[in-house]
Amino acid sequence: MFFYSLKNQKSRISFQEAVLTSLATDGTLFFPEKIPLLNYNFIENIYQHDIYTIAMQVIKQFVGKDISYNALYEMIIKTFHFDIPLKMIHDNIYVLELFHGPTLAFKDIGARFMSECLNYFYKVKKCGFLTVLVATSGDTGGAVAKGFDQIDGTEVIILYPYKGISKLQQQQINTLGNNIFSVEIQGNFDDCQNIVKKAFLDRDIKKIYNLTSANSINIARWIPQIVYYFLAYKQIININKNIIISIPSGNFGNMFSGMIAEKMGLPIKYFIASTNINDTIPRFLQSGKYHPFLSKQTISNAMDISNPSNFARIWHLYKKDINKLKNKLIAYPFTDKDTLSIINLVWKKYQYILDPHGAIGYLGLKEYLQKNKNTKHTSESYIFLETAHPVKFVDKMPVILQKNIMYLKQKFFKKNIQKKNTISLPKDFNIFKNWLITRTN
Numbered sequence: 097m098f099f100y101s102l103k104n105q106k107s108r109i110s111f112q113e114a115v116l117t118s119l120a121t122d123g124t125l126f127f128p129e130k131i132p133l134l135n136y137n138f139i140e141n142i143y144q145h146d147i148y149t150i151a152m153q154v155i156k157q158f159v160g161k162d163i164s165y166n167a168l169y170e171m172i173i174k175t176f177h178f179d180i181p182l183k184m185i186h187d188n189i190y191v192l193e194l195f196h197g198p199t200l201a202f203k204d205i206g207a208r209f210m211s212e213c214l215n216y217f218y219k220v221k222k223c224g225f226l227t228v229l230v231a232t233s234g235d236t237g238g239a240v241a242k243g244f245d246q247i248d249g250t251e252v253i254i255l256y257p258y259k260g261i262s263k264l265q266q267q268q269i270n271t272l273g274n275n276i277f278s279v280e281i282q283g284n285f286d287d288c289q290n291i292v293k294k295a296f297l298d299r300d301i302k303k304i305y306n307l308t309s310a311n312s313i314n315i316a317r318w319i320p321q322i323v324y325y326f327l328a329y330k331q332i333i334n335i336n337k338n339i340i341i342s343i344p345s346g347n348f349g350n351m352f353s354g355m356i357a358e359k360m361g362l363p364i365k366y367f368i369a370s371t372n373i374n375d376t377i378p379r380f381l382q383s384g385k386y387h388p389f390l391s392k393q394t395i396s397n398a399m400d401i402s403n404p405s406n407f408a409r410i411w412h413l414y415k416k417d418i419n420k421l422k423n424k425l426i427a428y429p430f431t432d433k434d435t436l437s438i439i440n441l442v443w444k445k446y447q448y449i450l451d452p453h454g455a456i457g458y459l460g461l462k463e464y465l466q467k468n469k470n471t472k473h474t475s476e477s478y479i480f481l482e483t484a485h486p487v488k489f490v491d492k493m494p495v496i497l498q499k500n501i502m503y504l505k506q507k508f509f510k511k512n513i514q515k516k517n518t519i520s521l522p523k524d525f526n527i528f529k530n531w532l533i534t535r536t537n
């Protein structure tokens with residue numbers, strides 16, 4: 097399939113080029129030239145198909161001929177090598193657990209698929225060595241580090257905010273070594289993202305490096321994520337046509353993937369964008385004004401993003417028509433206080449432990465049910481995404497629950513592992529640039 101840039105719909109670029117470059121030369125994101133519709137019978141009979149067949153059906157539409165069928169199938173097996181269960185918590189409210197991958201976050205799926213693509217382009221298509229530059233608010237860094245660890249033809253440089261990420265996240269980013277490097281930036285996530293954006297445009301850097309990004313601006317991140325919306329559908333007990341999905345959202349990559357799944361034929365009635373107090377999108381749907389504030393730190397730190405990069409794709413998908421968008425998308429923001437109290441409540445009532453991000457997803461459904469008390473809910477199914485395992489955020493969890501997940505901590509936290517390939521820098525682009533240019537000498 098071909099992709100065009102959001103600025104120039106006449107442009108055409110292959111899947112491979114789009115993955116290798118991340119961003120169009122005009123600085124905007126790539127968008128698929130068409131959205132393929134899956135066969136109606138395939139979706140109706142989805143429970144007959146295994147995870148790999150479903151993933152293949154979805155992903156091959158976007159890849160086209162750039163990767164051979166067999167190679168793509170191998171990549172899919174390596175990407176979807178863990179469970180993605182859908183569990184009912186109560187009353188037709190389901191959780192889709194996306195955290196069973198190696199770094200305990202849904203981003204494992206996109207990061208692994210992307211690294212497999214780059215590896216294939218390097219080995220089979222003989223593309224040059226690539227440096228993957230990535231800014232992280234926490235989970236991307238870990239997933240990308242793990243997904244690219246010792247992948248031939250690539251090195252990864254991860255920028256993360258020095259106060260913004262949890263200990264386990266730091267460990268995942270800073271201890272692998274080999275082709276994985278990290279830079280702690282003395283600033284917040286937006287500072288990291290700004291440095292990365294500037295690096296992509298910098299001529300001196302381009303002379304030395306072949307750069308690509310592993311953030312969800314890269315199409316190889318969100319394409320495999322479309323798959324798990326179909327997997328969720330497959331696992332609903334009483335399939336009905338009114339599915340409402342709440343997605344804890346930061347950069348809105350997950351949301352965009354879900355919206356593509358719906359356009360491909362999945363019957364989803366509404367999406368709920370559940371955010372923390374970084375609430376640009378809920379405010380936008382209310383007022384029609386897109387006005388990001390500075391991002392604020394919360395306990396759901398992977399969503400501390402005020403200017404979500406994938407929103408440009410969503411806006412394009414809905415033809416820049418706010419009413420069309422509002423027919424599909426609802427958005428609610430929640431505070432840390434709301435988050436902690438719902439974690440407690442869900443544990444007490446249902447013995448299910450939410451992480452702070454999933455908790456916000458659950459809150460979105462609750463809010464929807466509250467606001468739509470008079471509709472007949474028996475014909476609706478509700479799903480929220482649990483985007484990370486609670487142990488990742490153990491230091492942010494209510495104290496009583498910390499005890500319940502402590503035992504897991506030992507499994508995931510390793511003691512006294514040395515930091516490798518890591519450095520701390522101020523939030524100044526020129527200092528970063530200087531470091532980047534001189535490190536190759």
Ligand SMILES: *Cc1c(COP(=O)(O)O)cnc(C)c1O
Nearest residue numbers: 235346347348349350398483484
């Ligand atoms: C990245 C992340 C999110 C936000 O996902 P987007 O696709 O950026 O909206 C939510 N929860 C967790 C745990 C994450 O790591």
